[in-house]
Amino acid sequence: MPVIASLLILLIITLAGSHSLRSRYNLPTWLRGLFDTGLIFLLVGAVLGKPGIGFIDDRVLKQTGPISVICMGWIGFLFGVHLELRRLRRIARIMWVVSLGQATWTFLLIFAAVYLFFSMNPGVASDSSAALAGAVVLAACGAGSSAQAVFGLHDRPGFAGETGQAMRIIASIDDIPGLVIFGLFFAAYPLAGVRNFSLPGAATWIFTTIGIGVLFGFLLKALAMNAKNEQSTFLIVMGSIGLSSGAAIFIHVSPLFIGAVAGFTLANISSQKEQIYKVLAASEHTIYVVFLLLIGSQWSTEASYIPLLATMYIGARVVGKVTGAMMGHTAMNAPSRRLRLGGLGLLGQSAMAIVMAADYVRDYRSSVSGAVMTALIIGVIVNEIVHPLASNIPFGKPKTERRLMR
Numbered sequence: 001m002p003v004i005a006s007l008l009i010l011l012i013i014t015l016a017g018s019h020s021l022r023s024r025y026n027l028p029t030w031l032r033g034l035f036d037t038g039l040i041f042l043l044v045g046a047v048l049g050k051p052g053i054g055f056i057d058d059r060v061l062k063q064t065g066p067i068s069v070i071c072m073g074w075i076g077f078l079f080g081v082h083l084e085l086r087r088l089r090r091i092a093r094i095m096w097v098v099s100l101g102q103a104t105w106t107f108l109l110i111f112a113a114v115y116l117f118f119s120m121n122p123g124v125a126s127d128s129s130a131a132l133a134g135a136v137v138l139a140a141c142g143a144g145s146s147a148q149a150v151f152g153l154h155d156r157p158g159f160a161g162e163t164g165q166a167m168r169i170i171a172s173i174d175d176i177p178g179l180v181i182f183g184l185f186f187a188a189y190p191l192a193g194v195r196n197f198s199l200p201g202a203a204t205w206i207f208t209t210i211g212i213g214v215l216f217g218f219l220l221k222a223l224a225m226n227a228k229n230e231q232s233t234f235l236i237v238m239g240s241i242g243l244s245s246g247a248a249i250f251i252h253v254s255p256l257f258i259g260a261v262a263g264f265t266l267a268n269i270s271s272q273k274e275q276i277y278k279v280l281a282a283s284e285h286t287i288y289v290v291f292l293l294l295i296g297s298q299w300s301t302e303a304s305y306i307p308l309l310a311t312m313y314i315g316a317r318v319v320g321k322v323t324g325a326m327m328g329h330t331a332m333n334a335p336s337r338r339l340r341l342g343g344l345g346l347l348g349q350s351a352m353a354i355v356m357a358a359d360y361v362r363d364y365r366s367s368v369s370g371a372v373m374t375a376l377i378i379g380v381i382v383n384e385i386v387h388p389l390a391s392n393i394p395f396g397k398p399k400t401e402r403r404l405m406r
Contacts, residue, residue, distance in 0.1 A: 039384050041289050042354075042377055045296020056297035064294055068358065070238075071291040073245035073259035074280070075355050077237075079175065080263025081277050088173075094332055095169050101331075102324025102343065103143040103174040106317060107181065111139035113316040114309070118368065121305060130366035133189070137360045140182040141353035141376050142317040144175030149348025149387055156395035159345075163395075166332075167345055175352045182356050183209065183257025186364070190252050209253045213261025216244040220262065221270040233279050249363075256352075256359045288351060295358050299377060300370030309371060310378040317379070321346045344390040349380045 049056040118124040118131035150171035153159045159167065187209040188202030220240045227233040244262055245255035267273050300306070325343025357376040361369045 039292065039381060041292035042296035042381060045293040046299040048293065049297025049299060056294070061294065061297065065362075066242075067290060068294050068362070069245045069249055069255055070242050071287055072355050072359050073241040073248070073255040074287055075291075075351055076179075076254075076256040076259025077241055077263040078277070078280060079179070079352060080260035080265075081267045081273055082172075083176075083264045084267040084273070086268075091169055091173070095166065096173075098166075098328035098331060099170040099174045100177055102170070102321065102328055102346075103145075103177045105324040105327070106320030107139045107143040107178060109320040110142045110313060110316045111135050113312050114138045117309060117312050124368055127367050129189075130368050133185075133360070133364055133366065134368040134372045136185050137182065137357060137372055138313050138376060140178035140185075141349070141356050142313060142320070142379070143178035143181075144350055144352055145171045145321070145346040146348035146350040146384075146387075147171040148350070149384070150345060152388075153345055153391055153395055155398045156391065158395035163342070167342065170328075171346060174346075175350060179257065179260060179352060179356070182359075183254050183260070186360070187253050187257075205253070208251070209248075209258060210261055212244065212247055212251075212253075213258040214265045216240055216247075216258070216262040217265025217269065220266055220276075221272070224270070224272050224276060230279050233276060237276055237280060252363055254359050254363075256355050291351075291358075292354070295354055295373075296377065298361070298370075298373060300374045303368075303371040303374075306371050306374050306378075310375040310382075313375050313379045314382055317383070318347065341394040344393055345387075345395060347383045347390055348387040349383050353380060 045056065046052055050058075115131060115135035118134060124131050124134075147168070150167050153167070154164065184206050187205045190205070220237065223236045223240065224233060227236055240262075241259060244258050248255035248258045266276070270276075303309075322341060322343035325346065326340050329340045329342065353376065357373050361373045
């Protein structure tokens with residue numbers, strides 16, 4: 001009975017959370033992003049979960065495990081279906097260099113900082129594989145930026161014209177390095193005890209993971225051709241994502257990565273991609289709220305070093321984004337000196353970061369997995385709060401806020 005009650009409460013909160021709260025309340029700029037992006041439900045999940053009143057306990061998490069896995073595949077698919085090569089070729093080469101360069105640079109800085117931190121921690125240093133995996137996950141999570149947060153800067157006076165366009169392009173594609181590294185790493189370097197690591201084995205599993213994603217992309221195209229309406233399209237896509245995610249779980253690889261590969265494949269072989277995306281996007285917010293509630297309920301307070309780990313992660317990410325953007329500013333020979341700090345507009349984090357951390361915790365239980373997840377949650381929330389305030393430096397205050405000050 002408690003499990004059923006918890007599931008009902010989860011359902012009610014999900015339905016309520018599927019509607020924007022911003023329209024009902026005049027929230028401060030720094031707090032508005034938590035509601036607009038749904039990240040506030042990470043905190044709601046923490047209140048309902050083990051750190052709080054315990055409505056969402058281990059039994060509920062076990063019962064809702066398949067939902068979380070399907071959410072991972074769903075979010076990966078939605079990201080991959082955006083990557084149509086015909087459109088990506090329109091992006092100037094310098095923009096690819098700047099976007100992927102700053103993301104990779106941020107990945108390296110976070111990885112170095114976190115791995116050094118784990119190496120100096122006596123409780124973690126003895127488990128080198130756990131330290132390596134935890135550092136890769138946090139670095140992959142921190143490499144990308146939130147496109148929604150960047151697009152939300154449209155009312156800043158310094159965000160007009162080519163500057164705004166460049167920032168939008170960067171935020172739209174800089175999740176790619178982190179996701180690719182994450183997916184390939186956990187295909188090649190699996191959970192200890194599942195299979196032994198070797199270079200030939202790693203290559204085999206990498207190609208197998210990519211192959212499964214491509215296969216499901218073709219399968220989805222073939223099935224979607226027979227869909228007669230939006231309802232049947234939705235069921236076909238849901239079934240395909242559920243099947244691909246289940247296959248990923250069975251062979252211990254990332255359902256997020258396989259979903260992204262399937263979406264990428266579909267985007268480049270099917271003329272129905274826009275219709276499929278439209279059907280999926282209609283339910284995206286509801287799916288995301290469920291996922292955030294479940295992830296927030298897994299907040300861990302067991303490791304005493306979590307605050308320091310979160311601080312190091314946030315600090316390394318800020319340095320990486322700011323210095324990476326500075327190098328990009330120089331490479332593009334941009335005129336405005338103030339925009340050298342444009343990396344402060346990239347501090348917001350997308351759903352991809354949370355999903356990668358959840359995917360890691362699901363299949364890579366170790367001495368640091370709970371700490372990594374909690375540090376990431378703290379980092380995402382802090383970055384979402386800091387992002388609109390930090391963006392004032394290079395781009396100015398929002399026009400609405402400037403009018404209120406007068």
